Amino acid sequence: MDATTHYRKLEQLYHSANIQQFIDGSQIKVEHQAAEITLPVQPKYHHGANAMHGALYFKLLDDAAYFAVASIVQDVFIVTSSFQINLVRPVTGGTIKAVGKVRTIGKNLFVAEATLFNDKGREVAFGTGQFMKTTQPLHSLQGYRS
Numbered sequence: 428m429d430a431t432t433h434y435r436k437l438e439q440l441y442h443s444a445n446i447q448q449f450i451d452g453s454q455i456k457v458e459h460q461a462a463e464i465t466l467p468v469q470p471k472y473h474h475g476a477n478a479m480h481g482a483l484y485f486k487l488l489d490d491a492a493y494f495a496v497a498s499i500v501q502d503v504f505i506v507t508s509s510f511q512i513n514l515v516r517p518v519t520g521g522t523i524k525a526v527g528k529v530r531t532i533g534k535n536l537f538v539a540e541a542t543l544f545n546d547k548g549r550e551v552a553f554g555t556g557q558f559m560k561t562t563q564p565l566h567s568l569q570g571y572r573s
Contacts, residue, residue, distance in 0.1 A: 428501065434458060436571050437497050441490065443570030450486075455494065460529040462494035467522045478517035484543060485512050488554040491527030492539035496558045499529065504563040505537070510556035521546035535560045 428436075434457040441447070441455045441464075453466045464487055474480045489510050497505055524544045531538035536559050543552040565571055 430459060433501050434498060437494055440568060440570040441494065457494050457498050459498055460495055462491045462498065462527045464491050464525045465522055468518055468520050478519050481514060484514055484552045487525035488512055488541040488543055488552060489556060491525035491541040492554065492556050493558060495527035495529050495539045496537040500560065502565060504561045504565055504568060505558045506561055508557045508559045510554055512552055512554035514552045516551050518545055518551050523551065
């Protein structure tokens with residue numbers, strides 16, 4: 428399969444995940460060794476101090492880094508084996524953007540990083556993760572096939 432078709436199938440996979448039913452309006456763009464996810468921040472994503480909960484920071488950073496790696500793995504499903512985030516500043520509204528890119532390519536283990544920006548282009552968080560291949564064929568996933 429050509430790379431562009433693979434990227435579009437990964438975007439479908441992202442949107443088909445059950446977790447996405449809790450997150451409104453996110454968009455993803457997958458390219459070679461890179462992924463970008465945008466999300467309009469809504470008050471329902473806020474913690475008690477009226478800023479976006481760290482769980483959303485994590486999800487966006489992990490997803491951006493994950494799909495950057497997935498862009499170069501066309502045979503099997505990959506999983507996050509570790510991911511560390513650093514929160515730099517709070518987000519209370521606007522649209523945020525997570526940008527992921529591959530840093531290291533191994534036979535079965537990959538390292539990728541992601542940065543989260545607010546709508547003024549300021550960094551609000553960053554993270555680095557390790558991703559590993561599984562034995563599950565990518566074409567066996569419902570969201571990837573459709």
